Amino acid sequence: MKEKLVYIRAKSDKVPPLQQRSVRVLFVFLLGALLGFLANFSDGSVIGLIGTYLSFWIVIATIIAVRSRSPKAAALHTFIFLMTMLIVYYIYSMVQFGFFSMDYFITWGSIALLSPIGGYAVWYAKGNGWIAALCAALPISGLLVEGYSFFYTFSIPQGFDIISAAMLFIILPANHFQRLRMLPIVTVLFFLMERLGILYYLQG
Numbered sequence: 001m002k003e004k005l006v007y008i009r010a011k012s013d014k015v016p017p018l019q020q021r022s023v024r025v026l027f028v029f030l031l032g033a034l035l036g037f038l039a040n041f042s043d044g045s046v047i048g049l050i051g052t053y054l055s056f057w058i059v060i061a062t063i064i065a066v067r068s069r070s071p072k073a074a075a076l077h078t079f080i081f082l083m084t085m086l087i088v089y090y091i092y093s094m095v096q097f098g099f100f101s102m103d104y105f106i107t108w109g110s111i112a113l114l115s116p117i118g119g120y121a122v123w124y125a126k127g128n129g130w131i132a133a134l135c136a137a138l139p140i141s142g143l144l145v146e147g148y149s150f151f152y153t154f155s156i157p158q159g160f161d162i163i164s165a166a167m168l169f170i171i172l173p174a175n176h177f178q179r180l181r182m183l184p185i186v187t188v189l190f191f192l193m194e195r196l197g198i199l200y201y202l203q204g
Contacts, residue, residue: 009127009174011070021073028064028077032084035060039085040092053157054111055146057082059164062139065119066126066172078119082112125172133181136172140165140182141189148194 016024039052061078068074086108118138125136147161169186173179 008129008132009124016069021069024068024073025077025080028081029084031060031064032081033088036085036088037092040089040096053146053161055143055157055161055164057085058139058142059168061115061119062122062125062168062172065122068119068123071120071123074123075116075120078115078122079112082115083109086112126174128174128178130181130185132174133178134185136168136178137182137185137189140168140172141186141193143168144186144190145193148190 043052061081064077064081065074068077086105090105121135122139123135124132125139126132127135143161143165147158147165149155150158150162169179169182173182
């Protein structure tokens with residue numbers, strides 16, 4: 001199994017010093033805290049509206065995952081990022097507004113708890129082969145499902161989703177051939193997610 005995964009995308013054999021790895025974890029932690037604060041602080045504005053949708057966090061977590069040193073690091077980084085964001089967001093709500101929604105916290109907390117699986121898989125999006133194409137197609141398809149209504153609503157958050165999907169389509173694949181592999185997978189996943197309402201259930 002390990003040999004097959006290495007064929008998809010090989011991690012670096014060079015292990016960074018503990019200090020360097022700790023700095024990366026701290027950076028992810030601080031980024032999650034900052035964005036969690038800003039998402040709540042800007043609530044009601046266009047920026048805050050974008051931050052209330054799952055798609056924004058899919059984009060950031062995907063970039064964090066693919067830029068991590070290894071799939072295990074990607075799993076750790078995405079979990080720390082999303083959990084920190086969630087905790088800071090709701091602490092700010094309680095302190096400033098005395099408001100705490102247990103239902104939403106459980107929903108988003110469940111997503112954060114499952115994020116290491118997604119982070120581990122998405123790390124391979126930068127690799128080669130059909131599995132790598134599938135891993136890259138997953139977040140892109142999710143963004144397209146969230147954003148396709150832009151073409152008749154012209155909503156800014158949905159427009160952000162379409163632009164983000166295009167950006168990931170450019171930066172995730174290792175080469176042009178991988179993009180060609182992704183196209184049929186993205187198409188199939190888009191229709192499956194849209195018909196089954198997977199993202200709707202994830203967001204409660």
